[in-house]
Amino acid sequence: MPETIVLLDMTASERAEKLRALLPPGFVLTHGTTRGDAHMKEIIAEADYAISGQVGVSADVLRAARKLKLLHKWGVGVDNIDVAAAKELGIKVARTTGSNAVPVAEFALGLTLAALRFIGYGHAELKKGHWRTGHMPGDAYTLSGKTVGIVGFGAIGKNVAKLLKGFGCTILYAKRQPLDAAQEAALGVRHASMAELLAQSDVVSLHCPLTPETTNLIDAAAFRAMKKTAVLVNVARGGVVNEADLVVALRAKEIAGAAMDVFSVEPLPADSELLTLDNLVVTPHLAAMAADNFAPTVRRMFANIEHVSRGEPVPPLDLVV
Structure with missing residues (x-):
């Protein structure tokens, strides 16, 4: 049987x-x-x-x-x-x-570039017939040479770090148990506290599990601590980011942009305020x-x-x- x-x-x-x-x-x-x-x-x-x-x-x-x-x-x-x-x-x-470490890491890199360069916005506008080169939602930035903060440093976070080597990035990571010096040297990364990571990073990329400790980890206070030119990338879990605070931060240009593949409620409701923001890239949980x-x-x-x-x-x- x-x-x-x-x-x-x-x-x-x-x-x-x-x-x-x-x-x-x-x-x-x-x-x-x-x-x-x-x-x-x-x-x-x-x-x-x-x-x-x-x-x-x-x-x-x-x-x-x-x-x-x-x-x-x-x-x-x-x-x-x-x-x-x-x-x-x-x-x-x-x-x-x-x-799924490699597929998710590659997707995170793609979202990072899309958020920094308004690729999603340009695509959506051109599909509507609008040539928007002079009307971008903000300033576009390159990834090369920037500081990237990786929150959560398991298999996916480590693969993100490997991919970023080719961009000459300074890579910080936040993890409860830091790697030893030899492991850090091999990956070209440096451990940082969350406070240091948020303050110094041009890109904050989330790769941590959703736990009571990480729920709403990225909230209004975190957005205020980030650079105004920084972008946030979330391919971890929706609940790690306080989405209401993210909407406020993006509208107020407290940060330059964000990219989200995961959400607190999935499928993302059609009336979500997240869908109204030009400086936010959204994808429907595709990373893996x-x-x-x-x-x-x-x-x-x-x-x-x-x-x-x-x-x-x-x-x-x-x-x-």
């Missing part, structure tokens, strides 16, 4: 078929066809394994699962999964640690999506599911609980 894997996210049939092409023997795959907890409860009920991409998985949804052995995050961040409830229910939780990273990540998830199916432990690197 085949075991069932359910992808909880609403998924196009074409993408589901790409996943099925990578399925190991003995498994079948189903997937979400609409959004919301009610639908997730229905499709998780008889599943042996579940995968969540961008959707949050509440305790209520987990309790609807009658025989779930493992919930696997497609990616890294598990802040939108009720891990405590999973543990209480005896459901293992895993993730693909570091799997890269066709050439699809198969390696999916195979790794399926391998972890096979481990559980055979009664074997999930590799420690990927096991959450």
Whole structure:
């Protein structure tokens, strides 16, 4: 009897078929066809394994699962999964640690350049038929030779640092446990406090997890501490930035610009004030999506599911609980 894997996210049939092409023997795959907890409860009920991409998985949804052995995050961040409830229910939780580091780092670099040079604004205006070279939302800046502050220095942050080497940037990083001197020298980075990082950086790039400590980390006080010529880039989690304070800061030109791929509420509501700002680049949580990273990540998830199916432990690197 085949075991069932359910992808909880609403998924196009074409993408589901790409996943099925990578399925190991003995498994079948189903997937979400609409959004919301009610639908997730229905499709998780008889599943042996579940995968969540961008959707949050509440305790209520987990309790609807009658025989779930493992919930696997497609990616890294598990802040939108009720891990405590999973543990209480005896459901293992895993993730693909570091799997999206290169795609997200490259995307962060792209957003940085877009924010500094108003690429998004120019694109949107030209698509409307407006040639806006003399009517930019502010001054454009180069990245070369600037100081970049990286908040959170795991696999993604380190890859951002590697990419920035070619731009001759001074790279600061904020992390609870600093690297040793040899590691810093190899990456060409220097540890800084948040206060130093905000004051000195021309670009502040966020790569930290969403925790009680980092919720609203970048707020009105942080924006006041930044340079007026600085830009903020967020590919971490929406809740790390106080979005109301960001709107105020961008309108008042307390900072020059920002770029956001993640938001406190996703999908971003159509009436969000963030969509009214010309000095803000917005993308719909695209940073981890890269066709050439699809198969390696999916195979790794399926391998972890096979481990559980055979009664074997999930590799420690990927096991959450």
